[in-house]
Amino acid sequence: MALIEIENLDVTFTAKGQRVQAVRGVSLAVEPREAYGLVGESGSGKSTILRALCGLAPVTAGAIRLAGEPVNPGRDRGRAFARRVQMVFQDPYASLHPRHTVDRTLSEPLAVHGIGGRERRVLAALADVGLEPSFRFRYPHQLSGGQRQRVAVARALMLEPEILLLDEPTSALDASVQAEVLNLLSRLRAERGLTFLMVSHDLAVIDHMCDRLTVMQDGRTVEVLAREDLAAGRFRQPYTRSLFAASSSVPTVGA
Amino acid sequence: MSLLQVQDLSVTFQTPAGPVEAVRGVSFTLDRERLGIVGESGSGKTMTGRSVLRLVRPPGRIEATRLAFDGVDLLAASERQMRALRGQRIAMVMQDPKFSLNPVMQVGRQLTEGLRLRDRMSEREAHAKAEAALDAVQIRDVARVMEAYPHELSGGMGQRVMIAMMLIPEPDLLIADEPTSALDVTVQAEVLAILDALVRERGMGLIFISHDLALVSRFCDRVLVMYRGRVVEELAARDLGAARHPYTQGLLGCLPRIGGPRGPLPGLDRDAAWAEA
Numbered sequence: 016m017a018l019i020e021i022e023n024l025d026v027t028f029t030a031k032g033q034r035v036q037a038v039r040g041v042s043l044a045v046e047p048r049e050a051y052g053l054v055g056e057s058g059s060g061k062s063t064i065l066r067a068l069c070g071l072a073p074v075t076a077g078a079i080r081l082a083g084e085p086v087n088p089g090r091d092r093g094r095a096f097a098r099r100v101q102m103v104f105q106d107p108y109a110s111l112h113p114r115h116t117v118d119r120t121l122s123e124p125l126a127v128h129g130i131g132g133r134e135r136r137v138l139a140a141l142a143d144v145g146l147e148p149s150f151r152f153r154y155p156h157q158l159s160g161g162q163r164q165r166v167a168v169a170r171a172l173m174l175e176p177e178i179l180l181l182d183e184p185t186s187a188l189d190a191s192v193q194a195e196v197l198n199l200l201s202r203l204r205a206e207r208g209l210t211f212l213m214v215s216h217d218l219a220v221i222d223h224m225c226d227r228l229t230v231m232q233d234g235r236t237v238e239v240l241a242r243e244d245l246a247a248g249r250f251r252q253p254y255t256r257s258l259f260a261a262s263s264s265v266p267t268v269g270a
Numbered sequence: 271m272s273l274l275q276v277q278d279l280s281v282t283f284q285t286p287a288g289p290v291e292a293v294r295g296v297s298f299t300l301d302r303e304r305l306g307i308v309g310e311s312g313s314g315k316t317m318t319g320r321s322v323l324r325l326v327r328p329p330g331r332i333e334a335t336r337l338a339f340d341g342v343d344l345l346a347a348s349e350r351q352m353r354a355l356r357g358q359r360i361a362m363v364m365q366d367p368k369f370s371l372n373p374v375m376q377v378g379r380q381l382t383e384g385l386r387l388r389d390r391m392s393e394r395e396a397h398a399k400a401e402a403a404l405d406a407v408q409i410r411d412v413a414r415v416m417e418a419y420p421h422e423l424s425g426g427m428g429q430r431v432m433i434a435m436m437l438i439p440e441p442d443l444l445i446a447d448e449p450t451s452a453l454d455v456t457v458q459a460e461v462l463a464i465l466d467a468l469v470r471e472r473g474m475g476l477i478f479i480s481h482d483l484a485l486v487s488r489f490c491d492r493v494l495v496m497y498r499g500r501v502v503e504e505l506a507a508r509d510l511g512a513a514r515h516p517y518t519q520g521l522l523g524c525l526p527r528i529g530g531p532r533g534p535l536p537g538l539d540r541d542a543a544w545a546e547a
Binding site: 056057058160189190191192193194195197198201202216218219220222223224245246247257258259261262 | 310311424425454455456457458459481483520521524525526527528529530532534535536537538
């Protein structure tokens with residue numbers, strides 16, 4: 016059975032009396048331990064799907080199920096949901112509290128959920144994401160972009176969730192730092208059997224990380240592809256072809 | 271003589287912990303071509319671009335054995351001479367339209383401000399020229415955009431408005447600092463086509479600053495690769511695959527590729543020697 020099921024999802028925002036349909040009838044199913052990608056341009060609705068899963072966007076139609084159980088279509092997901100599903104955001108400059116130390120950022124989910132052994136768990140989490148214990152009492156402004164994103168990943172893993180929602184987790188990072196964070200995510204996924212639902216505008220990043228993907232445009236599904244289809248250039252839609260053309264010309268050293 | 275000559279450029283910031291050299295001994299010349307400057311954050315690529323316009327704030331200090339644009343010594347020029355060059359003959363497009371457009375001024379006012387005040391053009395004439403500029407950057411609903419405030423535009427539209435604004439005075443040199451990084455790939459392609467047409471048709475010189483090696487290799491004629499304030503390699507863009515410097519090779523190597531291997535991406539093992547001359 017699929018771990019995450021989204022069926023005919025509609026998300027509609029109302030701004031200044033105007034209705035904006037950000038997601039229109041999107042369906043997808045993510046198997047346990049699968050890494051699933053959502054690609055498309057800004058405004059295509061890919062991030063909105065992640066937000067809708069977390070109860071951060073107004074779902075106006077359709078259903079979301081976790082392991083067969085429907086999640087509350089309203090906004091409040093509750094604590095049990097937080098222990099299963101966590102999110103990592105695009106911009107680690109904006110997603111970490113600027114006046115909380117790394118220690119406080121990582122301890123907070125434990126405190127909220129009444130989990131003991133805080134010191135041990137915080138140190139283990141830092142080690143997991145490749146940060147020295149000396150980072151524990153630093154503030155976000157004392158960290159580089161890559162270090163901040165490691166802290167954001169560590170925070171998402173504090174409650175030992177089974178699903179990570181990744182919203183452009185490396186698009187704010189330099190190429191070499193992106194490689195480190197992608198490697199970190201792949202390692203953690205293998206070690207912990209995590210399921211990823213990952214959003215990116217970069218087809219190469221999705222190809223590297225994901226088994227299957229949905230290409231989106233204007234809130235709709237353009238097509239669903241397996242990784243092999245992407246590598247072989249087997250797609251049916253011209254839109255996918257144009258995305259592919261724009262992101263597939265990295266020169267190879269020594270070629 | 272080259273349009274722009276830069277020889278042994280350095281930018282130094284005095285800090286309480288001692289001087290920090292953001293740019294160290296950079297030399298290049300530019301003609302009517304597309305020159306890419308690539309590097310990671312902190313490599314000095316933006317400071318190199320800003321030095322040409324002398325837009326480095328104190329305590330930053332610019333030094334060079336030669337910094338000349340069209341025969342004018344930029345380091346000896348008075349502030350008044352610099353103002354005459356900036357915008358008119360050397361223009362700069364910044365990365366983020368959100369921070370570079372005036373948020374409380376309609377786009378039309380912003381586009382015509384220079385024409386009205388500097389060139390003493392009539393309101394009507396300036397308006398027509400601004401509309402033509404928006405048209406040139408492929409904006410379809412020109413009338414709406416002229417009336418809009420920056421927050422009412424998408425990122426791609428905002429970026430095009432900035433490019434239109436820089437192009438109204440028809441500069442000889444455009445310094446574009448990550449002009450397409452905030453844009454989607456298809457919009458990016460349109461903006462690049464606009465810049466490309468300007469180089470080809472008007473013979474403008476272009477300095478294209480970016481962290482995106484793949485993009486620069488597709489779009490530019492020549493590439494400077496910067497690391498910790500120094501140019502470590504200069505090569506023709508089409509030869510990027512034959513890069514010799516381990517830093518350039520490393521930067522290319524750590525990018526994921528469609529259909530590439532699934533294992534860990536190679537990291538970039540930085541060699542302390544790369545930072546030395």
